[in-house]
Amino acid sequence: MLQIPYEKMAVNWIEPDLTNKESFTLSLPWLSMRIGVVPEDKSWIKDALAHLHANPSNENVQKFIHELKGYPIAYVQPRKWEKFEGKDLQKCPDLTVDLSTPASLVATFGCPIDPSIQEDIIPAWTWDQEKILEKARIEGTDLYDPMSFITYLICYRLEWESGGWLGQDRFGKFLQTLLEKDEKQFFQAIGGISRQAWQVLTEFCSSMEPAITHFVKAKEAVASYIAEERGHHKFMEQVFRDLDLDKDAFPLAGGTRWLLDSYKHAATISPLAFSAMVALFEAAYYEEEEAITGAIKRSSRPHAGRGYELHRKVNEEYRHCDVPLHFASYLAPQTRSHALLTVGLFELTLNVLNKMEQKLARSFDIH
Ligand SMILES: [Fe+2]
Numbered sequence: 001m002l003q004i005p006y007e008k009m010a011v012n013w014i015e016p017d018l019t020n021k022e023s024f025t026l027s028l029p030w031l032s033m034r035i036g037v038v039p040e041d042k043s044w045i046k047d048a049l050a051h052l053h054a055n056p057s058n059e060n061v062q063k064f065i066h067e068l069k070g071y072p073i074a075y076v077q078p079r080k081w082e083k084f085e086g087k088d089l090q091k092c093p094d095l096t097v098d099l100s101t102p103a104s105l106v107a108t109f110g111c112p113i114d115p116s117i118q119e120d121i122i123p124a125w126t127w128d129q130e131k132i133l134e135k136a137r138i139e140g141t142d143l144y145d146p147m148s149f150i151t152y153l154i155c156y157r158l159e160w161e162s163g164g165w166l167g168q169d170r171f172g173k174f175l176q177t178l179l180e181k182d183e184k185q186f187f188q189a190i191g192g193i194s195r196q197a198w199q200v201l202t203e204f205c206s207s208m209e210p211a212i213t214h215f216v217k218a219k220e221a222v223a224s225y226i227a228e229e230r231g232h233h234k235f236m237e238q239v240f241r242d243l244d245l246d247k248d249a250f251p252l253a254g255g256t257r258w259l260l261d262s263y264k265h266a267a268t269i270s271p272l273a274f275s276a277m278v279a280l281f282e283a284a285y286y287e288e289e290e291a292i293t294g295a296i297k298r299s300s301r302p303h304a305g306r307g308y309e310l311h312r313k314v315n316e317e318y319r320h321c322d323v324p325l326h327f328a329s330y331l332a333p334q335t336r337s338h339a340l341l342t343v344g345l346f347e348l349t350l351n352v353l354n355k356m357e358q359k360l361a362r363s364f365d366i367h
Contacts, residue, residue, distance in 0.1 A: 022039075218331075
């Protein structure tokens with residue numbers, strides 16, 4: 001499969017420094033890194049950088065993207081129709097959701113939304129749905145390559161987040177400000193967040209179960225992912241124990257309820273949305289340390305961060321960031337309505353989750 005660098009990827013070669021080492025920088029709205037280059041790699045990397053956007057099929061460009069496969073920096077070029085022929089893949093079921101507006105999606109999707117988050121439903125779509133779909137369209141058809149669609153959607157989402165509240169690490173800053181202001185309150189905030197995480201990890205496996213029957217071509221893959229996820233709520237129970245907090249003292253947020261319920265329903269009606277939405281539960285790539293772990297480590301109870309740390313390690317070890325794509329490999333070309341449902345669920349749900357974190361920050365009087 002040919003990989004295409006995301007259009008916002010910028011690279012810059014850095015001439016030898018005082019230590020005579022050469023390197024280049026790679027930046028995307030959500031990620032930037034400086035990578036050292038050893039002399040024997042210099043010529044192919046320079047060639048890759050020169051052809052990055054103009055000629056992605058260049059073999060050095062492909063090698064370059066492959067070397068950085070741990071990071072979401074590229075998407076899959078739509079395969080030709082013939083590539084799908086004769087394969088035993090999951091077809092799209094009929095869909096009767098009205099996707100014209102966020103409100104119509106919620107009204108017709110088939111899963112209730114908690115009244116407490118009614119106000120968090122965005123009034124209109126703002127994501128460029130046509131652009132996302134066009135990146136995945138299979139030539140000569142009005143069907144979409146699920147691998148292209150999901151890989152592009154993941155990058156698009158990261159770009160969108162980088163311009164918003166989460167991308168500017170406002171949540172990390174909120175935690176740090178609160179920690180400096182009042183540690184007791186800081187632990188309360190961690191309790192509130194961990195309660196949401198506990199609920200997600202407690203129900204995640206059962207939310208996926210409908211996919212075993214409705215996404216039958218990926219039955220084994222789904223079952224083994226469920227097995228890998230089982231019991232992970234215990235990581236959060238560890239956090240509560242380490243902080244001497246009672247998880248039941250913290251409320252379940254409407255946004256968390258929607259995340260789990262909508263996912264479970266997607267598992268029943270849309271294998272494409274189900275595959276893509278795993279990305280709402282898993283990190284897109286693994287950073288050195290999550291904001292929450294870092295903040296807890298700076299508190300007087302640094303060991304309380306280990307529940308988060310261990311969970312992150314498991315995800316990284318099993319490469320759970322790759323699960324959406326693995327599921328997508330069992331999908332046949334997808335219809336426009338399933339692709340639009342998936343984009344809609346992403347935009348709607350991510351806004352709801354964003355609002356949830358902002359509300360939490362405001363409840364501690366930090367903006
Ligand atoms: Fe995971």
